[in-house]
Amino acid sequence: METLALLLNGFAIAFQPLNLALIIGGCAIGLFIGAMPGLGSVNGVAILLPMTFLVPPTGAIIFLGAIYYGAMYGGAISSIMLGIPGASTAVATTFDGRPMALQGKADKALVAAATASFVGGSVGVVLFTLFAPPLAEIALTFGAPEIFALMLMAFATFVGLGGDDIPKTLFSICIGLVFGAVGLDIISGEPRLIFGGIPGFFHGINFLVLAIGIYGIAEMLWTIEISKGEVMISQATVNFRRIMDTLRELLGTWRMMMMGSFLGYFVGILPAAGATPGSLMAYGVAKTASNNPETYGKGNINGVVAPESANNAASTGAMLPMLTLGIPGSPTTAILLGGMVIWGLEPGPLVFTDHPDFVWGFIASLYVANTFSLLINIAFIPAFIWVLKMPFTILAPIIFILCIVGGFVPTLDMHDVWLMLIFGIVGYLMRKLDYPMAPAVLAIVLGPLAEPALRQSLLISSGSFLIFFTRPFAAVIMALAFILLILPLVKIAFEKYKNPTQAG
Amino acid sequence: MRVAEIVMGVVMGIFSLYLMWKSAELPIGWIPEEGPGGGAWPFWLAAAMLLCCIAIVIRGIKRLTPESRSEELYMDKRTFRVFMLNAGGLTVMIGLFHIVGAYGAIPLFLIFYLRFMGRHSWRLTGAFALVTPIVTFLFFEIALQKTLPKGYTDPWFEPIFAFFY
Numbered sequence A: 001m002e003t004l005a006l007l008l009n010g011f012a013i014a015f016q017p018l019n020l021a022l023i024i025g026g027c028a029i030g031l032f033i034g035a036m037p038g039l040g041s042v043n044g045v046a047i048l049l050p051m052t053f054l055v056p057p058t059g060a061i062i063f064l065g066a067i068y069y070g071a072m073y074g075g076a077i078s079s080i081m082l083g084i085p086g087a088s089t090a091v092a093t094t095f096d097g098r099p100m101a102l103q104g105k106a107d108k109a110l111v112a113a114a115t116a117s118f119v120g121g122s123v124g125v126v127l128f129t130l131f132a133p134p135l136a137e138i139a140l141t142f143g144a145p146e147i148f149a150l151m152l153m154a155f156a157t158f159v160g161l162g163g164d165d166i167p168k169t170l171f172s173i174c175i176g177l178v179f180g181a182v183g184l185d186i187i188s189g190e191p192r193l194i195f196g197g198i199p200g201f202f203h204g205i206n207f208l209v210l211a212i213g214i215y216g217i218a219e220m221l222w223t224i225e226i227s228k229g230e231v232m233i234s235q236a237t238v239n240f241r242r243i244m245d246t247l248r249e250l251l252g253t254w255r256m257m258m259m260g261s262f263l264g265y266f267v268g269i270l271p272a273a274g275a276t277p278g279s280l281m282a283y284g285v286a287k288t289a290s291n292n293p294e295t296y297g298k299g300n301i302n303g304v305v306a307p308e309s310a311n312n313a314a315s316t317g318a319m320l321p322m323l324t325l326g327i328p329g330s331p332t333t334a335i336l337l338g339g340m341v342i343w344g345l346e347p348g349p350l351v352f353t354d355h356p357d358f359v360w361g362f363i364a365s366l367y368v369a370n371t372f373s374l375l376i377n378i379a380f381i382p383a384f385i386w387v388l389k390m391p392f393t394i395l396a397p398i399i400f401i402l403c404i405v406g407g408f409v410p411t412l413d414m415h416d417v418w419l420m421l422i423f424g425i426v427g428y429l430m431r432k433l434d435y436p437m438a439p440a441v442l443a444i445v446l447g448p449l450a451e452p453a454l455r456q457s458l459l460i461s462s463g464s465f466l467i468f469f470t471r472p473f474a475a476v477i478m479a480l481a482f483i484l485l486i487l488p489l490v491k492i493a494f495e496k497y498k499n500p501t502q503a504g
Numbered sequence B: 001m002r003v004a005e006i007v008m009g010v011v012m013g014i015f016s017l018y019l020m021w022k023s024a025e026l027p028i029g030w031i032p033e034e035g036p037g038g039g040a041w042p043f044w045l046a047a048a049m050l051l052c053c054i055a056i057v058i059r060g061i062k063r064l065t066p067e068s069r070s071e072e073l074y075m076d077k078r079t080f081r082v083f084m085l086n087a088g089g090l091t092v093m094i095g096l097f098h099i100v101g102a103y104g105a106i107p108l109f110l111i112f113y114l115r116f117m118g119r120h121s122w123r124l125t126g127a128f129a130l131v132t133p134i135v136t137f138l139f140f141e142i143a144l145q146k147t148l149p150k151g152y153t154d155p156w157f158e159p160i161f162a163f164f165y
Helices: A002-014 A017-035 A041-056 A058-080 A088-102 A106-141 A144-161 A168-180 A199-204 A207-226 A240-269 A275-289 A302-317 A319-325 A332-343 A350-354 A356-379 A381-389 A392-408 A414-431 A439-461 A471-498 B004-023 B038-062 B077-099 B102-117 B122-143 B151-164
Strands: none
Touching: A002 A017, A002 A041, A002 A106, A002 A356, A017 A356, A017 A381, A017 B122, A041 A207, A041 A332, A041 A392, A058 A088, A058 A106, A058 A275, A058 A302, A058 A356, A058 A381, A088 A275, A088 A302, A106 A240, A106 A302, A106 A319, A106 A350, A106 A356, A106 B038, A144 A168, A144 A439, A144 A471, A168 A207, A168 A439, A168 B004, A199 A414, A207 A332, A207 A392, A207 A414, A207 B077, A240 A275, A240 B077, A275 A302, A275 A414, A302 A381, A302 B102, A319 A332, A319 A350, A332 A439, A350 A356, A350 A414, A356 A381, A356 A392, A392 A414, A392 B077, A392 B102, A392 B122, A414 A471, A414 B077, A439 B038, B004 B038, B004 B077, B077 B102, B077 B151, B102 B151
16 A cells, blocks of 8 residues: 555656656657667666766656666667667567568557556556565565675676576676776775776766766677678558557457566576566467467567567666666666766665655656657657668767767766777777677676675675675575576586487 | 687686786785785686686687587678777767767767768657757757757857756
8 A cells, every 4th residue: 555655656756747748758768768679778868877877866767867868769670670670689580570571560569569668567556556565575674795796797697597608607797897997996995996096086986987988889880790780670550440450359369478578687687687587488489389480580479579578678677676676676776876876876775765755756657658758659650760771870979979978978078988989989890799798898897886786795704705694685695696606517427418419 | 709719718718817926916915803805806807707717718719609500601792891980989979978078979870870870861860850959959958957068169058057957
């Protein structure tokens, strides 16, 4: 009952004219960003975070949350119309969405994707509303050892579930943590890692500099490299009658939508797992459970519905640990978490008690953003197609300029802009060698929170690491982290056992 | 690709060593009453980075990663040209921020990109080169009140600010 009252208060905040305008604007911008090949919610949120200084923190997170939702919807548009996923989260949508478009059913695929996204987002946000307050209450009892154990688990999930090369993943985590340590030592106050004595390093490396460098500049350089050829845009005729026909057909897919929503939500909660594996798993389950799996990959509407409901539910799931524990569930939520620090809020369970308007305004805004994303998505399909037809040589310089100006604005220091360029170029060169970049961004956000937690824990225990194993919550979390860390080794051993000739 | 993998591993390994040396400027051991020294956290993380780099190089040499087995070029001529044009263009634009300011550098970058890289018409190039700095100015300087670098063009903006404030 108390949750309902708080949620209603949240709706009153979300429906304030400014916040409502931010939701609508955020959804529309997110949809366009998500629809652009190569760009997803993480790029949109990273590039546009500096623009939120004009509004109060609640408005800022509502705006970014709406961009996040909009981009998750938009990712399906380029998957279906171009056959190029708007972001990795929409890869599974391409499998059946593109064949549907090539069969002249682009409008059906687009409406199915939008409706499934709406269902996934709605289920996700309801589960979020139910789970967030009790989880935050448990988290309030956490001390420094539990917090550090949680952070360790967040990093361990990248190793255990990320699926990338393990040494490269660990390198990415460590370099992010080291960059997070640049500046002044929080305990002694002494300067630390001031490279070349350059004064710009005294204020540390702002996480946004790394995030925009990697998700703005490096991503654009990557997209420019891979989008060499011309793309073929499918034509779509959308009218009220065809939409209603599709909606009637979609009633038969409700099981897949629900399966995708629940699966996506729980996979989304895990850091490093997130929307991409969530949507791929949902697609896999849909195909396996189907009576005619051979129709998948050839334009089966369930092949669009399952991954799309999963990726939207996962994006909401990723926000649960972000708000309740201060641990982001995805790269986008890592940036939202960094934003909370910039806006002067302490991420973690205390926001529920100290800033209820912020939390519940944001949660309520997700319900509203979900509805507006659906409406804007269906209403503006022709406009998205127009944007997709725009040559990349027009979009690229505009995005580059946004990155540069966005990197300058938070600190008004050109040092940060140069640093961002270096991160962008090095990030691009490393990405070509398959170094995962998301762990570094997560680490630079969590580093300044993890280090004090570790140092406080060790101070309490007079330097004994046993403190992480003698407290019940910390011990359980550490055990989970350990399991996740050894998971890849178990997998390798299992493969060697199964296939002794191939492994190694 | 294999050579690039090994070279990147070696370069990052050297960078890790530099980070370890730099971290050791502060105490990296245990300080009584204070706990771990200020350099301990980055030092041990950089040491872990070094171990990862050694693993990456060994795996590269032994051809255990897909990249080290790939016969593809790390960067072919066309990719290298596109990369240099984009990265170079960005570097020059940021450099120009110090001299002619954001409102000089942005139109010059747009002209370079739209006209010379994208081969768009002068009309479209001119429209973007004119409208983008105006929108940027109105949004950042007037709405957000965040001052972008103006270099030597700073005095030219005094009458514009006088008009708005």
